[in-house]
Structure formats: structure tokens, C-alpha cells
Amino acid sequence: MLNAIKFRIYPNAQQKELISKHFGCSRVVYNYFLDYRQKQYAKGVKETYFTMQKVLTQIKRQEKYHYLNECNSQSLQMALRQLVSAYDNFFSKRARYPKFKSKKNAKQSFAIPQNIEIKTETQTIALPKFKEGIKAKLHRDLPKDSVIKQASISCIADQYFCSISYETKEPIPKPTIIKKAVGLDMGLRTLIVTSDKIEYPHIRFYQKLEKKLKQAQRRLSKKVKGSNNRNKQAKKVARLHLACSNTREDYLHKISNEITNQYDLIGVETLNVKGLMRTYHSKSLANASWGKFLTMLEYKAQRKGKPY
DSSP: EEEEEEEEEEOOOHHHHHHHHHHHHHHHHHHHHHHHHHHHHHTTTTHHHHHHHHHHHHHTGGGGGGGGGGSSSHHHHHHHHHHHHHHHHTTTTTOOOOOOOOOOOSOOOOOOOSEEEEEETTTTEEEEEEEEEEEEEOOOOOOTEEEEEEEEEEEEEEEEEEEEEEEEOOOOOOOOOOOOEEEEEOOOOEEEEEETEEEEEEOOHHHHHHHHHHHHHHHHHHHHOOHHHHHHHHHHHHHHHHHHHHHHHHHHHHHHHHHHHOOOOEEEEEHHHHHHHHHHTTHHHHHHHHHHHHHHHHHHHHHTTOOO
């Protein structure tokens, strides 16, 4: 069974510089091959991961892209795989057409597919190019039989994180005997109303922080583009959004846990989330994070062997 866990990490100055290089090189590879694939498609040539991987090996030998060799080669290959996945999702109508990545994006990340070690005795995570280990807040242990499949390093609002995907040998639980069923009605005034008439209200995250955000964004708009003061203010705005996002996610985890623990069969009304996002309710819907809640509800129900 596949699982994931996210740790806060605290790289030193030298490690931050190397992480930044990995962000940049992964972004360069992704953007290079997005442009390359578009040009090849215009010529009628179909590119696959393996054909593009050969091209990646060639461009790393060029003087112009020689700096790519300073980063973990597997992370560059992962950037290529992410592009292929982005195209697959587009053709399957699960996502929009892939876009070029910008170094100005609030969140930067890169992935590592193997050679990942969590060292509980030193509270560090060892990765390729980071053999000495990056300090981490290891708030939870992985199961003893788990196998680490992949790691992703990300940075948002000057905070660094390591997300680890791992697989356990534990089988998927057998379906439980249905003793208690529930239907969930999603709403804009109230987040969820159960068929038992239990209400889970919205926490108006953005409304509570709206004043602070407006002030911070107003100050940001007055700063000179490219200046240090503007960069500092942009980080303040990002931190406000991050705090809001973390609080919302924690609330959704608590609700989804409570519902999946209490009921054996869960039914949810069919929602056209994408359609509703185009209406005047879009801000309330984005604040509610229906899609994220339903994803949490689904995987938690599956792990507990409960029909959803």
C-alpha cells in the first residue's frame, strides 16, 4: 500500500544553495523539453520519455548546459518524467496543457527517486548530493517494513519540506460489515451536512486573514519591482497564504478522519467542481476546498476498508 509523509527540513546555508541549484536545473530541464516536444510535434515527430532521455544526456555534454552536471542526474530525469506525466494527464483530460515553469513561482520543488535514508538517531534525511544529511523534524516514524519509493524537496515562503512516498507490505483491509451508513451534502453556507443532520461549518480562513492579506498585498504593489524590499514583502504575503493553507488542510484532515471512523459506508453527492469554479461562488468554493476534502475522504475510507 502506498503512503506519503511530509517533514519540515532545516538545511544550512550550503545546502540551501545546492537545493536552489536543483530547483533551477530541474526547471530548466522541464522547460527545455516542453519547448522541444512542441517543436517536434510540429514536425510530426512523436517523443517519448526514452527518446527525450537520450537528448538530455547529449545536452548535458554541451558547454551551455554543463552546469546541469552539478545536480543529481536522477532528479533531472524525474523532471523529464513529470513532463511526460503532465502530457498524459492532459490527453486523459485530467489536467490542462502543461505550462512553462517560472523561478518566480511561490513554490519550487525537485524530486529524488532513490537512495533516500531517514536517520532517526541524528534527526536527518540523507539524499544524493546531501550525504551528510539535512536536519529534519521527524515527527513520525515510518513502519518497519516500509520501502521508500521517492522523495520531493520543496520550498515555499522560505520554509523547506521533504515529502516521502513509501510502500508498506500491509494488505488493503477487507471491506467492513456495514452497520452505519451516511450521506454527505456539500454546501457553500455550511461545508458539510450529514444525513444525520450533523453540520460541519466553514472556517472562513481567507475572510479572517483578508484584512492582513489586503494590507500586505497593497504594500507589495507599491514596492519597486526587483528590489529587496519587494522580495521581502512578497515572502510575507506567501507566509500568510501558507498559514491559511495549513490551517485549512488540518481542518479537512480532522473532518475526514472523524467521518471515516464513525461510518462504515459513505455516500457523497455528485459535484461538478470545475463547473462551479466558473460561477460567482468560485471564491467560496476555493476557500472550502471541496476537491481536496473528497480526495482525503476517498483514500482514508479505502485504507480502512470502507466503501465510498
